[in-house]
Amino acid sequence: MSLIKLRNNALDNLTSFEGSASLGDMVLVSSATASSSASIEFDLGSYKEYKFFFVNMHPATDNVDLTFNFSTDNGSNYNVTKTSTFFFAFHNEANTATALNYEANSDLAQSTAFQPLTKSGIGNANDESASGFLHIFNPSSTTYVKHFIGRLNHYVDNNFTLDNFPAGYANTTSALTNIKFQMSSGNIDDGKILMFGLN
Amino acid sequence: MAIIKHGNNALANITAFPSAIPTGKPVLLSTATASSSASIEFSSGIDSTYDIYKFEFINMHPATSGAKFTCNASIDNGSNFNVVKTTTFFNAYHGETIASQALQYLAGEDIAQSTGYFNISSGVSNNNDASVSGYFHLFNPSSTTYVKHFISTINLDNANYQQNEFVAGYFNDTNDLTNISFKFSSGNIDAGTIKMYGISA
Numbered sequence: 001m002s003l004i005k006l007r008n009n010a011l012d013n014l015t016s017f018e019g020s021a022s023l024g025d026m027v028l029v030s031s032a033t034a035s036s037s038a039s040i041e042f043d044l045g046s047y048k049e050y051k052f053f054f055v056n057m058h059p060a061t062d063n064v065d066l067t068f069n070f071s072t073d074n075g076s077n078y079n080v081t082k083t084s085t086f087f088f089a090f091h092n093e094a095n096t097a098t099a100l101n102y103e104a105n106s107d108l109a110q111s112t113a114f115q116p117l118t119k120s121g122i123g124n125a126n127d128e129s130a131s132g133f134l135h136i137f138n139p140s141s142t143t144y145v146k147h148f149i150g151r152l153n154h155y156v157d158n159n160f161t162l163d164n165f166p167a168g169y170a171n172t173t174s175a176l177t178n179i180k181f182q183m184s185s186g187n188i189d190d191g192k193i194l195m196f197g198l199n
Numbered sequence: 200m201a202i203i204k205h206g207n208n209a210l211a212n213i214t215a216f217p218s219a220i221p222t223g224k225p226v227l228l229s230t231a232t233a234s235s236s237a238s239i240e241f242s243s244g245i246d247s248t249y250d251i252y253k254f255e256f257i258n259m260h261p262a263t264s265g266a267k268f269t270c271n272a273s274i275d276n277g278s279n280f281n282v283v284k285t286t287t288f289f290n291a292y293h294g295e296t297i298a299s300q301a302l303q304y305l306a307g308e309d310i311a312q313s314t315g316y317f318n319i320s321s322g323v324s325n326n327n328d329a330s331v332s333g334y335f336h337l338f339n340p341s342s343t344t345y346v347k348h349f350i351s352t353i354n355l356d357n358a359n360y361q362q363n364e365f366v367a368g369y370f371n372d373t374n375d376l377t378n379i380s381f382k383f384s385s386g387n388i389d390a391g392t393i394k395m396y397g398i399s400a
Contacts, residue, residue, distance in 0.1 A: 025224045031400035032202045039201040053398065055250045055338050056345045075203070089287040089304060089365070095311030100289045100304035127373050131338035131348035153348045153367040161285045163350070163367035180201075192250060194400050196224075 026051065030195045034188035036060065041075060041180045047197030050136040052179075054117075054152060054193055056129040061186030063121030063157045065106075066130055067114035070139075070146070070170050071178040078180045079112040084148075084168025088119055093159045110171065114182065117150050118164050122183075123157035129191065130154030132164070139176035146170040225253060225396040232392045235262065238382035241395050242277050245377060247341040249397030254337070254379070256353060256393055258330040261323050263386030267308075268323065268331045268353070269316035272340075272370055273378035280380045281314040286368030288318060295359040312371065316382065319366055323383075324357045330391065331355040333364075340376035347376055 029047070032040045034057070044050065057066050069078035086106035091098045106116040122130045132152025139146050150166040170176060181193060228244045245252060259268055271280035288308040293300040308318045320331050333353025340347050347370040355362050370376060381393060 027224060028400060034202065037202050041201060041203045053251055056342065056348075058345070089289050089367070091285060091287045091309050091311060091368070093285045093312045093371070098287070098304055098306045098309065100302070126344060127346050129345050129348075132350060133336070151350055151367075153350050153369065155346055155348075155369060161287055161368045163287045163365065192400070194250065194398070 026196045026198050028194065029197045032193050034191045037188045039180050039182035040188065040193055041178055042195050043178055044136070044139045044176050045197070046140045047199055048138055049198040050139065051196045051198065052134045052136075052193055053196070054130060054132050054134070055191065056131055057122070057191035057193075058129040058189045059122050059124050059183045059186055060189040061183065062124040064186060065116045065118045065121060065184045066152070066181065067116050067184055068134070068179055068181045069114045070176045071180070072172060072174040072176060075178040075180075078114070078178070080176065081110050081112055081171045082108050082115055082168055083110055083171055084108045084115055084166060086116065086119065087165045088162055090120070090156070090160045090162040097160075106166070108168065114184070115166060115168065116184070117152050117166055118154045118162070120156050120160070120162055122154045124189070125157070128155040128157065136176075136179070142173055142175055145172065146176055225398045227394060228397050229395045230392060233259070233388035233390055236388045238380050239388060239393050240277060240378060240380045242378050244395065244397070245340050245379060249399045250339055251398040252337040252340060253396040253398060254335040254393055255396070256331055256333050256335070257391060258332055259323075259391035259393075260330040260389045261325050261383045261386055262389040263383065264325040265322040266325075266383035266385045267318045268320040269382055269384050270319055270335070271316045271380050272347075272376045273380070274372060274374040274376060277378040280316070280378070282376065283312055283314055283371045284317050284368055285311050285371060286317050286366055288364070288366050290321065290362050290364040292360050292362045295361070316380075316384070317366070317368070318384070319351050319381075320353050320355050320364055321362065322357055323355050325389070329356045337376075337379070343373055343375055345373065346371050
């Protein structure tokens with residue numbers, strides 16, 4: 001016999017249920033499209049895992065990075081302590097430079113600052129942007145610190161491709177209630193973020 | 200102005216569950232199984248319907264030992280697979296019996312502004328039990344504004360080495376991509392399955 005685990009989202013008076021709804025699958029929780037937006041914020045709920053997809057995050061300002069932070073007080077403050085690692089690979093279009101490096105300027109050590117998801121700056125030319133994904137594990141836990149793993153590729157302003165690998169944990173046992181994404185400077189000119197929940 | 204997106208936790212008084220809800224999950228669009236195939240091409244379904252396409256590679260087995268698993272795209276409905284690309288390529292490896300392991304960038308496996316097929320893997324053994332498995336994300340292929348980012352992670356076994364390989368980059372073209380092709384750098388795809396999923400809001 002299979003078990004179907006329903007979340008406690010007040011399914012009062014439910015009279016029908018589409019068979020294709022796929023409980024237990026990756027479920028779209030929310031999405032947002034930036035349009036000269038200072039930031040994009042999402043509420044975090046009780047899914048065991050959240051996966052955010054970034055599609056063509058385009059900055060208003062040249063050579064800035066996409067960043068994020070968490071809140072434990074329903075968005076009043078985005079200042080959760082984090083420790084992280086960051087490494088990357090790059091290759092330029094001129095084929096004169098490659099690297100696989102740890103990036104000490106993009107990691108955090110018990111810092112409440114925003115965590116970079118990219119390094120070396122996303123270009124703001126019309127065809128330049130960043131795309132990728134970020135996993136958040138069990139943000140509502142009141143027992144464990146909250147792990148995150150990201151991977152994004154972006155078009156650097158001076159014609160490099162750069163493969164970014166941020167990871168770490170929010171070093172709190174309070175539940176994370178919100179997540180905010182913003183550029184390190186200036187607006188998010190364009191771009192779409194899809195938020196999926198997994199149980 | 201900031202965008203604030205609230206959660207969906209107020210489902211009281213539902214009288215029907217909208218059929219649109221499943222559209223947010225990955226949708227299996229196509230499955231292709233190789234059998235001594237020169238290539239596998241996805242010629243339909245790559246359009247503006249989905250923001251992200253995910254390809255899963257399951258035991259891609261080359262006919263020719265040492266062949267590399269590769270990819271290219273078309274902007275003219277498959278007439279030509281020659282879109283300009285720049286990529287990165289690095290891997291970690293470990294020998295089964297030899298005390299040899301490393302994390303390394305492989306400059307010989309990447310490309311810079313090349314129209315040729317790019318490597319998703321380094322060379323793969325064609326031993327009966329050897330293959331490549333992994334996944335490849337392609338972002339917004341139908342955009343006519345942005346270059347098209349991709350991110351790949353695969354695993355393979357080659358001559359008794361475990362290899363975990365990471366490729367990323369972009370199709371440096373603002374035309375929409377219409378087709379994707381996968382093949383080995385030499386010889387046929389002897390066996391293997393590729394599944395294509397669409398992901399959107």
